[in-house]
Amino acid sequence: MQFPNLSNIMDLMGKTLFDKIWDAHVVQQLENGPTQLYIDRHFIHEVTSPQAFEGLKKRGVKVFRPHQTFATCDHNTPTLNQEKPIADDSCRIPVETLAKNCTEHGISYFPLRHPSNGIVHVIGPEQGITQPGMTIVCGDSHTATHGAFGAIAFGIGTSEVEMVLATQTLLQNKPKQMRITVSGKLGKCVTPKDVILYIISRLGTSGGTGHFVEYAGEVFENMSMEGRMTVCNMSIEMGARGGFVAPDKTTFDYIKGRKYAPAPEAFEEAVAIWKQLYSDKDAKFDKEFTFRGEDIEPMITYGTDPGRGIAITGTIPQCDESGRKGLQYMGFTEGEKMLGKKVDYIFVGSCTNGRIEDFRAFAQYVKGKKKADGITVWLVPGSVEVEQKIKNEGIDKILTEAGFEIRQPGCSACLAMNEDKVPSGAYSLSTSNRNFEGRQGQWARTMLCSPTVAAAAAVTGVVTDPRS
Numbered sequence: 001m002q003f004p005n006l007s008n009i010m011d012l013m014g015k016t017l018f019d020k021i022w023d024a025h026v027v028q029q030l031e032n033g034p035t036q037l038y039i040d041r042h043f044i045h046e047v048t049s050p051q052a053f054e055g056l057k058k059r060g061v062k063v064f065r066p067h068q069t070f071a072t073c074d075h076n077t078p079t080l081n082q083e084k085p086i087a088d089d090s091c092r093i094p095v096e097t098l099a100k101n102c103t104e105h106g107i108s109y110f111p112l113r114h115p116s117n118g119i120v121h122v123i124g125p126e127q128g129i130t131q132p133g134m135t136i137v138c139g140d141s142h143t144a145t146h147g148a149f150g151a152i153a154f155g156i157g158t159s160e161v162e163m164v165l166a167t168q169t170l171l172q173n174k175p176k177q178m179r180i181t182v183s184g185k186l187g188k189c190v191t192p193k194d195v196i197l198y199i200i201s202r203l204g205t206s207g208g209t210g211h212f213v214e215y216a217g218e219v220f221e222n223m224s225m226e227g228r229m230t231v232c233n234m235s236i237e238m239g240a241r242g243g244f245v246a247p248d249k250t251t252f253d254y255i256k257g258r259k260y261a262p263a264p265e266a267f268e269e270a271v272a273i274w275k276q277l278y279s280d281k282d283a284k285f286d287k288e289f290t291f292r293g294e295d296i297e298p299m300i301t302y303g304t305d306p307g308r309g310i311a312i313t314g315t316i317p318q319c320d321e322s323g324r325k326g327l328q329y330m331g332f333t334e335g336e337k338m339l340g341k342k343v344d345y346i347f348v349g350s351c352t353n354g355r356i357e358d359f360r361a362f363a364q365y366v367k368g369k370k371k372a373d374g375i376t377v378w379l380v381p382g383s384v385e386v387e388q389k390i391k392n393e394g395i396d397k398i399l400t401e402a403g404f405e406i407r408q409p410g411c412s413a414c415l416a417m418n419e420d421k422v423p424s425g426a427y428s429l430s431t432s433n434r435n436f437e438g439r440q441g442q443w444a445r446t447m448l449c450s451p452t453v454a455a456a457a458a459v460t461g462v463v464t465d466p467r468s
Helices: 017-024 050-059 089-105 120-126 141-149 158-167 192-203 225-238 249-255 264-274 321-330 356-366 384-392 395-401 451-460
Strands: 026-029 035-038 041-044 069-072 108-110 135-138 152-155 169-172 176-183 211-216 242-245 287-292 299-301 309-311 345-348 376-379 427-430 445-448
Touching (some): 017 211, 041 120, 041 158, 050 089, 069 120, 089 108, 120 141, 120 384, 141 225, 152 242, 158 169, 176 192, 192 225, 192 309, 225 356, 249 264, 345 356, 356 384, 384 395
Parallel strands (some): 041 069, 135 152, 211 242, 345 376
Antiparallel strands (some): 026 035, 035 169, 299 309, 299 445
């Protein structure tokens, strides 16, 4: 049987989008066990792949379909002086190991400063590797990002990375399904990041556990691909296995002409199939939630998990024991306003908000203004392509005039696995996806927000409402 088998999906009725993609990729259903699922795209990076390749070596196994695996270095990479050898051995060795493994197994690899290099979940879409109807995995929890294209995309563990490399399949239990509908329109300065932070604040960090989430409604239909990627990226932060949006004209227009997109002569044929990727009107979901776009304001977190979020003008609520522990770590108290809180560091980047749209928004706000004294700002593109667009569009000039500096691509201060670490006790306003204790550096204190909220703080030095 040839996979994926998407050609017959138009004959299905009463099916969710998830069902259609999943069923087209089933190799076999094990009796009283998991499903063997065919995997279309496999992304790897330097952190979770070395052990998998070592496992293959010990068993004398080669990569089964190397042309379906794509590799980049991003987590351990410096964001300054990438033209020089990586000084830190703990960062350099994994990068060198990835390059060696890819060469040995014939895997496409995008090294530092390669035109296609960048954060794995940024380069997949911008190179056209990510496409509707696919199953996509990576040894990284934020693989959910690729679901923005109408794909089943999720993170896997190192042993599963080895399984995919060896067989191009994966054993999985089918998750439950949830639909989140956001109707209406978004207000001034309200971004996709605010939408997902709002949803997580309402459902909590375990609200999506055991489910794949389909995002539907006017707000998502009118959202850019980059915005949809931001939303799907953070699905994992409410405990979901992944999140996705049904593909539409916005999706098709984004993919067309990219390096790994279907060739021009095959593109319309692909689109004809992709147009069938939607949930039928009579499809049933295990859970459904509905929110109004008009109720969402610019958001900010106050605690130590992404679910502890409030409107930027709001007041820190009464918390449970876990929440109070987080407040103690952050140095905040119940009943306080977040407005006016001191900010030491600002980070704009990551697989959540490291795309060109994010830097356009930041630059638009700070244009004609000046960076606040005493604040450190890291502006880190998600890829070499984003870095180049920043230059081509003159965004770098706007930022330079305002006192900011553009760094080189990488995961950077998202997770403290490289040189970009927030010092102990310092407050960081971050456009990344996690604010756990020590996430950005030992005893660093992180508040999550959108690039627009980050821009407002960058010119004032404190948490600021960008609408004011």
